[in-house]
Amino acid sequence: MTMLSLLSMRARIEAGSLTPAEAVALTRDAIAEHEPSIRAFVATDPDPHVPDTGPLSGIAVGIKDIIDTAHLPTQMGSSIYRDWQPRADAPIVARLKRLGAVPLAKTTTTAFAFIDPTETRNPRAPGRTPGGSSAGSAAAVAAGMLPLALGTQTGGSVIRPAAYCGVVGVKPSFRLLPTVGVKCFSWTLDTLGLFAASAADAAHALALIAGRPEIDQPATVPRIGLLIPDYCEAAEPEALEALDRARAIAEAAGAGIRAFTLPDEFRHAFDEHATIQDFESAQALAWEYETHRDSLPPLLRAHLDTSRTIEAAAYDAARRVAHHARRSLRDILRNSDLDVLLTVSAPGRAPEGYASTGDSRFNRLWTMMGVPCVTVPVPGEGPPLGVQVIARFGDDARALVAAKFLEKAFTDRP
Template identity: 40%
Template sequence: MLAGLSDGGMTPAENWFAARDAVRAGDRFGAFVHVPEFPPADYAEMGPLNAERPLAGLPVAVKDLFDTADMPTAYGSASYAGHRPVRDAAIVAELRALGAFVLGKTATTEFATWPPTTSVNPHDPTHTPGGSSAGSAIAVAAGLAPVALGTQTLGSVIRPASYCGVVGFKPSFGRLSRAGIKPLADSLDTVGLFARSVTDVELVYRALVPGPDRAYPLTGRLGFLRGPYWGEADTDAQVAMESGVARLRAAGLVVEDVHWPELAEASKLCRRVHDYELGRNLFADWRDWGHLIHPSLREGIAHARTLPPEQHAEAMLGLEDLRRRFRALFLSYDAIICLAATGQAPRGLESTGNSIMNAGWTALHVPCLTLPTLAGRDGLPIGMQLVAHRYEEHRLFAVGALIERCLAGIGNS
């Protein structure tokens, strides 16, 4: 991806207009809610790709939950129609400083909650693209943007990436700045990335979070976790995952079954934290602009306001304990592999799908990566999810690249 940014002889402005025109001509799926008419005033003066600007010329699609000073930011809500923040979200400012430009704002559910957007799955418009980061996943899947920003509080990066057949990455909690992003649940909200390959995700992440330029040796040992919610997965998803594991074993990797029933407790506590913090973070919007908020969300906020703080405190303490206990799973394995979703994207646009395969990992604050290496009964993509220990993002990328090579051509990548 990035190697091609400096090729072709286009000026920065020409590059910007070409990317914009491609979106205008190709967005048949509702990926974008705003695409600017003209590039930033200083874009024509931007320099070439170099060590100081490693992302020079990179178009980035940005979920409409991130503040952008030069574009409207509505957070997916009619209550913020026409809202123009005074400054960029921190990560948007960082990307611009690294040479990237914001291609446009992508569709999100209201405040990253519900109901679904009107966007559709680019593989089959009768199926959901997932959510809440629907537009960002679509933008990458449809070839409208090489990389996109999203957020995950339950499963809002990994699940839509799985449904739309792209690579989705959720780093460890707090690894990327959330300043300037509409908060939903402070203890869970995590900035994530979408791209077409592990290499592309890693290049952008390394630019944002520089680390030592060294190889990460792998043992070739993976833990396969069906998990407590395996029975909720569609049969074709189970078959696809088992087949993928068999292919990895045939390629020479050691894949051992692992069990961690505590993941169910992590998922349950995640929901408690999510609901309580939603009620606090969205209180002012509910109080002042409730008539402009979707009725189902309005009711959800009202219910969240009734939840006792003691329940939230108990859930937070329980999750701290589970995070410590989870580390033992990584003593022998490079990563844990599991399903990224319960199956292919569900038919219909009334739901964004089930986040049960994601919420527990989000609550554990661990990095997750989904690869579009599997396929469901209708040929729609299903992701294989990789999970590593906190702050082991670069090892996760190494495992992801290895699995991409082993399973190339199986799914919709």
């Protein structure tokens, strides 16, 4: 399977060798070929409107099925929302349309973006989960069915499936992209993100969608802090080897790299992610729980059974811990000589089987910190492994510049 490059498609469209309609048709052909085995979609527009102009014209986009679309159902991965048709597009979808893109299909999501697995298969790792919750978006890009897809991350729902499926995933700074019209799980954590075939593609798309051209900059040589996480259970040897391989290649390409460690405070902050997420999710899904508990999938049902017992005082304390940790991280990075941190994207390769969507423990802290994260696939044999680039809050440009540098170094390596 060859992935569809957004920048290549746009270059051909701008050169006049491909029309936007032909580009979308090409995407639809790829979907027809691969979807029967991958099952990344829950709905596809049979007769999409394809704008002739716009900086993303010809680009078909997959929309995670917790994001409202006026022209396609939005079913939240749950029978409770079977055939549910919102009135309006979420702002992120309206924005894509305004840029000329075609929100072609809704992609599978775990129910309400929690952890009960989907039917989606991992195009790069047969027999293994594609990850979650944004399973369909990651798999669709990995299978070459779409050049761009939207996901959301509350714990690790963008970076983890992207890493497992061998694509680039971007979780931007908190609220860089508006989550209005996106089904809420946790209002202080839910973050919209992108999946693309390359960091260059992702940077180009994010700059346009956010209306912030400065996000899309040429790669420069970054100063990197190498973070071997010790604030939670260690990563698997394969993930650490991939991180070391990435380090070696980046170093050979000229990057300045030094070890970086987080103060103990962040171990505590890491623990409190669950308090915040769980307290908020119990409120966010109150109607679903109160009126349709039996229709909830088992992991989410059990989660809400317990998370609704969290006390407001525990939540307030967790919010204070998070607030303090965000300020500490800002100060630490501001006072360092580092552009970005480099760490693992996930504990290892996608777990075998389909009973789990994998583990978000190397993503949750960063989601809570609100900082931009990008996962880039590391070259190697076997099922994909990614490394995660992390920059300061609001400095999405720097995260993507470093990701592009790594991507180029990985491609150019001898």
